[in-house]
Amino acid sequence: MKAIRNRLKWPRPLTIDLSKPAHRWRLLIAAVVFVLFGLAIVAGGVQGYSYTESVGFCGTTCHPMGPQLILYQQSPHAKVACTECHVGAGLQPFVQSKIDGSRQLLGMILNNYSRPIKSPVGNLRPARETCEECHTPTSFKDNITKSIKHYDNDQANTLVQTTLILKLGGMNTATGQGKGIHWHISSEVDYIALDPQRQVMAWVGIKQPDGTLKEFFASDIAGMGQKAFVEDARAKGLIRRMDCIDCHNRAAHYIPYPAEAVDGAITNGLISQDLPFIRKRAVDLLNGKYNTEGDALKAIQNLGDSYKSSGIDQAKIDAAVKALDDIYGNTTFPDMNLDWKTNPNNQKHTPTLGCFRCHDGKHVTTNTDGKTETISVQCNLCHTVPIVSRGTETVVEAPVIVGNVPATHTDFSWTITHQTITAADKNECYQCHGQAFCNNGACHNLQHPTNMAFTHPQEVARVGQQVCFTCHQDITCTRCHPGGVSGLTPKP
Ligand code: HEC
Ligand code: HEC
Ligand code: HEC
Ligand code: HEC
Ligand code: HEC
Ligand code: HEC
Ligand code: HEC
Ligand code: HEC
Structure with missing residues (x-):
């Protein structure tokens, strides 16, 4: 009860001074809350309460949230009530939500709400208390297979099918250790973002088993020796602990590009x-x-x-x-003012940065023996090398995902330089790779000479952009094509 009382000390009746505009607002808001509750009780008793908790109330009565309702109805969460993610269980969040809700109602009556509604939601309840009511971190799967269908920009709109195995991971209940993509939530990963949409990561800190902090700095910041801002951010409460919403920020409200x-x-x-x-x-x-x-x-x-x-x-x-x-x-x-460009989807790295906000090879740390380390951008950290088939091609390949990778493989350019291997070497390759490995539609037929920087426009015209993105993603292209060549990157 004490915690609730603390929360409810706002607005304090004794300190209300009607000559101050801020206090007049508080009184007005409080009045609206009481009228709302009053009406709910008089008109419908308990039913009135539960109506304000329903999907219909959140999504239709509140007109500005119409888009969120439409997107939600198309999502896998269509049967999960808005309040299960936005309010959660317990009395205190319920009361808080009524106060917030009344303020939003007032915004709607006065027609001064922001368009679009801002995201991230500042006071969203921690995912631990909402998402995890249904999805327990210990139930995460190991690897999942994804097959993604795209079509090329050619006359025949040729099918380009990409298959990859996502190393989803999660927490091992026996050891308490996490691995794979869901490692971030079985570990304590903190970060400081420089922008409201949390796209520019200045600092990432990971708590190590021995209690110390492993700190990665954006390389330009590290280069300038500017590190005091972390303590400043800590004092101001601007450090955020990563949770589900840092990747699944479009759960229930995703707008496809x-x-x-x-x-x-x-x-x-x-x-x-x-x-x-x-x-x-x-x-x-x-x-x-x-x-x-x-x-x-x-x-x-x-x-x-x-x-x-x-x-x-x-x-x-x-x-x-x-x-x-x-x-x-x-x-x-x-x-x-809402469309697919408004809110980036952080669950992927296409078309917005998502994982590459941190996994860009540009967040650096110096470990104890003086070596520089980065947050990895190795393509097969998170998934296997994408297997691509074009049109009617058949590619049968079981990707290698366990065991040690030969030293030749550590350099990204191996993807291209291995074309010089001899027939004899090939037998060695087959010890790990299936014989169909070389049929990957993204690689064979590709003329990828070392002077690709000069010849690539013709090559794009011949094989199509989808093929290029199997290995490059937009991060390579935007270096020289700042506006993006793919039509995927939002244009300013
Ligand atoms: C599966 C959980 C879930 C459900 C169900 C859900 N939301 Fe959300 N909602 C989210 C998350 C996650 C965010 C983004 C929060 C963030 O990034 O801080 C969000 C954000 C929002 C925003 C802010 C604007 C935006 O687009 O990000 C509004 C408005 C909103 N939700 C309304 C609704 C309404 C109305 C419903 C029911 C029709 C609903 N939500 C159902 C999870 C959910
Ligand atoms: C009341 C239960 C409930 C809550 C709360 C809930 N979910 Fe879900 N979630 C579901 C159900 C049901 C599905 C659909 C499962 C299926 O289709 O197999 C789902 C599917 C998903 C999926 C896979 C489908 C997709 O959208 O890609 C993700 C990711 C997900 N939820 C994340 C979240 C996150 C993040 C939150 C918190 C913001 C959350 N869920 C809150 C019940 C819930
Ligand atoms: C580092 C980013 C990240 C974080 C943090 C994260 N997830 Fe995920 N999660 C992913 C990715 C990527 C996928 C695969 C999505 C896909 O299928 O395209 C995924 C898949 C899922 C799925 C679907 C699993 C399936 O079998 O299809 C669920 C459910 C889910 N996450 C829930 C959660 C919940 C709940 C949390 C917080 C406790 C969470 N995730 C935290 C990145 C993350
Ligand atoms: C806020 C920064 C941040 C974001 C965003 C982020 N990661 Fe990470 N990720 C990290 C850090 C830090 C590590 C650990 C690096 C280390 O200790 O060497 C890591 C490690 C990983 C690992 C290896 C885990 C293991 O098994 O040890 C995977 C897989 C991974 N991330 C996938 C993803 C995916 C997929 C996304 C996007 C959906 C993503 N990450 C987004 C910071 C981030
Ligand atoms: C930090 C984790 C991470 C790293 C590193 C990473 N990816 Fe991904 N990748 C993902 C996730 C998550 C998805 C989403 C899968 C989905 O759509 O369900 C994905 C999807 C893809 C796709 C399919 C996209 C589509 O829409 O068809 C391709 C192709 C791809 N990645 C290529 C790459 C390449 C090339 C690299 C190296 C430059 C790379 N990835 C590095 C996490 C990662
Ligand atoms: C000891 C096992 C092993 C041997 C031998 C081996 N590879 Fe690999 N190779 C791997 C693994 C593991 C991967 C990563 C696969 C994944 O994650 O999908 C890989 C990936 C690759 C890739 C994709 C590179 C990337 O990550 O972008 C190429 C190309 C490749 N191998 C070529 C070869 C060639 C050519 C040979 C013979 C000279 C060879 N490999 C021998 C295990 C092996
Ligand atoms: C099988 C993987 C793969 C595919 C598919 C691929 N590339 Fe590459 N590409 C590479 C590698 C590896 C390099 C060398 C990069 C390095 O060493 O940093 C490279 C280099 C390049 C460069 C030179 C970049 C620079 O920094 O100078 C350009 C331009 C380029 N590729 C364009 C393309 C285009 C356009 C396509 C599609 C027609 C394409 N690539 C398809 C793997 C690939
Ligand atoms: C090293 C710099 C560099 C990189 C990296 C690069 N390009 Fe280019 N690209 C150029 C230049 C320079 C031209 C103009 C060449 C000309 O006009 O002959 C060009 C022209 C093109 C064209 C034809 C003109 C146009 O804009 O439509 C396409 C298509 C293209 N690039 C696609 C790509 C793709 C896809 C990637 C990523 C895989 C990529 N480029 C990466 C430098 C680069």
């Missing part, structure tokens, strides 16, 4: 692959800027009309137009 949405629609047969260049044209269209929703829908209709005289079945054209209308409507919310 245009290429992802179009690829999904082609996979599901909503957009026909028979329409020449439809993948590229649709992605370009959705990436465009429109003054009004009407303009966007008109552009979609024009795209459809341009296929009219091509002899393609009109039903396929109409279906594509409808699919694009739906994608636009479910990913762009102009009155809330």
